[in-house]
Amino acid sequence: MLVEFRVKNFRSLRDEQTLSLVASKDKTLQDTHTLATGLKAAPSLLRSAVVYGANASGKSNLIKALQYMRGVVIESAGLAPGQTFDRLQPFRLDAESAKKPTEFEVTFILTDEGGEKVRYQYGFAMTSQRIVREHLLVYKAFKPQRWFERHLDAETGKDVYDFGSGLKGPKNLWEGATRPNALFLSMAVQLNSEALRPVFDWFAHQLVIVNEISPLAPQVSVQMLKQNEQRKVMCDFLTAADISIADIDVVTRKVVGHTLQFDLTTGRREEGLTEQEIDEIKVRHVTEQGEAVFDLMDESSGTRNLLFLSGPVLDILSKGLTLVVDELDTSLHTHLVQTLVRLFHRLDVNTGGAQLLFTTHDTSLLDAYGLFRRDQVWFVEKKKDQSSELYSLLDFSPRKNEALERGYLQGRYGAVPMISGLIGVTH
Incomplete structure (x- = not known):
C-alpha cells in the first residue's frame, strides 16, 4: 500500500513535493474510501486519489517521477559500468537547480510472512552520472530501524555506507558489487538478498503505472x-x-x-x-x-x-496492487470513470486493499455523489518561475457541502489555466 511519495528537482517539480495517501481524521465515507493499517503513524490510507491541474501544469511529471524512480530500482543493477542516466531531467530553468541531484522517496506498507504490517521508507538522490545518496528505514515497531545508508564522500569520490543491525546478509559483498551508477538495493537483490527482496518486488510487481511512456x-x-x-x-x-x-x-x-x-x-x-x-x-x-x-x-x-x-x-x-494512471478520462465518458473509481471503493470487489491514483481534467468528478472525500483531491499549479507546486484540497478547508467543481473552475483552489491574455477572451 502506498503511503507517501516525495520528489525534488525532477522536470518542473523543482522544490520538494509530497503526495500523501494518509487519510485525514474525517470520518466521512471512512468504511469504503479508506484502508485500516493498524499502524499508529498512518492508521488509515486512502483507496484512491485524484490530481487536477491545467495543461502543462506538471501533474504528468508527478506520475513520470514515480515511474522514473521505479525504473531506476528495476534497471540500475543491469547498467554497464560508466553508463549514464541520459533521461534524467532536473529543473533546468535556473542554473543552480540544474546542477543539483534529483531526489526520490517513497513510503509503503507490506504484510510480512507473520501477517504483521511493516512500513518501509526508501529513497535516493542521483545525478545523470551516479547515485549520490540512498537510504532505507524499516518500521517494524513505531521506532524506525535504519537498515542502510549510503552517501558520496565529496573529498574521496567514494561511497560511504552505514549498515544497521536489522539488515541481514553479506552486506560487504553487496557493497563491493554496487557500482556508482547502481542502487545498493537493486544490486543486493540481484545477489539474492531475501531481506531486501520485498522492497524491490513492491516496485517491480505491486506498482502499476500507465501513461504515454508505458501505455496500456x-x-x-x-x-x-x-x-x-x-x-x-x-x-x-x-x-x-x-x-x-x-x-x-x-x-x-x-x-x-x-x-x-x-x-x-x-x-x-x-x-x-x-x-x-x-x-x-x-x-x-x-x-x-x-x-x-x-x-x-x-x-x-x-x-x-x-x-x-x-x-x-x-x-x-x-x-x-497500486495503480497509477495519467489522464484516466482519455476517451472515457465521465460515468465510466466514476464506475472505475467506485470499484476501488467497493469492499466486495476490492478485497486486497488495491489503490488508485490518477490525473484528470474531468471536473464533474469533484461533485459526483460519494465519489471522493476532500482528502482525496489534489492539485498541481505551475508558478510564474515555471516550477510546479502540488497541494491538497484540504489546504482550503472546504465545507462538506461546498460545490467543488464550481469553486475549482472559478479559480478558488488555483491549478486552472490563465487565459485572460488571449485575444478576444476574458477570464
Missing part, C-alpha cells in the same frame, strides 16, 4: 478473455458500465509472414516464410431485434480503452 497493453485483457471465468467477469463489468456487449471471444489463427536474413560477410540474402499466431477479438452484441458479431476495431475508442483497462483493473483489484 492489451495482452493482460486478451489472456483473461481466453479463460471462461475471467471472460464472464469482464463481460459483466462492461455490462455494468452500460456497454451493450453480450460476449467476447478471442479467435487465435495462424498467419504466414515473410522473413529476410542478410549475411554481411557474403552479401547473401535469404528470404523465407514463417508461421505465427495472432489473437483477434470478436465482440457479440444482442438486441431485441437480433444479434451480430463485430471486430474490435468496429467498436468506439472508448469501448476499446475500457476493455483493455478492465482486465488489468480487475487483476489489480484481486491482487491488492
Whole structure:
C-alpha cells in the first residue's frame, strides 16, 4: 500500500513535493474510501486519489517521477559500468537547480510472512552520472530501524555506507558489487538478498503505472478473455458500465509472414516464410431485434480503452496492487470513470486493499455523489518561475457541502489555466 511519495528537482517539480495517501481524521465515507493499517503513524490510507491541474501544469511529471524512480530500482543493477542516466531531467530553468541531484522517496506498507504490517521508507538522490545518496528505514515497531545508508564522500569520490543491525546478509559483498551508477538495493537483490527482496518486488510487481511512456497493453485483457471465468467477469463489468456487449471471444489463427536474413560477410540474402499466431477479438452484441458479431476495431475508442483497462483493473483489484494512471478520462465518458473509481471503493470487489491514483481534467468528478472525500483531491499549479507546486484540497478547508467543481473552475483552489491574455477572451 502506498503511503507517501516525495520528489525534488525532477522536470518542473523543482522544490520538494509530497503526495500523501494518509487519510485525514474525517470520518466521512471512512468504511469504503479508506484502508485500516493498524499502524499508529498512518492508521488509515486512502483507496484512491485524484490530481487536477491545467495543461502543462506538471501533474504528468508527478506520475513520470514515480515511474522514473521505479525504473531506476528495476534497471540500475543491469547498467554497464560508466553508463549514464541520459533521461534524467532536473529543473533546468535556473542554473543552480540544474546542477543539483534529483531526489526520490517513497513510503509503503507490506504484510510480512507473520501477517504483521511493516512500513518501509526508501529513497535516493542521483545525478545523470551516479547515485549520490540512498537510504532505507524499516518500521517494524513505531521506532524506525535504519537498515542502510549510503552517501558520496565529496573529498574521496567514494561511497560511504552505514549498515544497521536489522539488515541481514553479506552486506560487504553487496557493497563491493554496487557500482556508482547502481542502487545498493537493486544490486543486493540481484545477489539474492531475501531481506531486501520485498522492497524491490513492491516496485517491480505491486506498482502499476500507465501513461504515454508505458501505455496500456492489451495482452493482460486478451489472456483473461481466453479463460471462461475471467471472460464472464469482464463481460459483466462492461455490462455494468452500460456497454451493450453480450460476449467476447478471442479467435487465435495462424498467419504466414515473410522473413529476410542478410549475411554481411557474403552479401547473401535469404528470404523465407514463417508461421505465427495472432489473437483477434470478436465482440457479440444482442438486441431485441437480433444479434451480430463485430471486430474490435468496429467498436468506439472508448469501448476499446475500457476493455483493455478492465482486465488489468480487475487483476489489480484481486491482487491488492497500486495503480497509477495519467489522464484516466482519455476517451472515457465521465460515468465510466466514476464506475472505475467506485470499484476501488467497493469492499466486495476490492478485497486486497488495491489503490488508485490518477490525473484528470474531468471536473464533474469533484461533485459526483460519494465519489471522493476532500482528502482525496489534489492539485498541481505551475508558478510564474515555471516550477510546479502540488497541494491538497484540504489546504482550503472546504465545507462538506461546498460545490467543488464550481469553486475549482472559478479559480478558488488555483491549478486552472490563465487565459485572460488571449485575444478576444476574458477570464
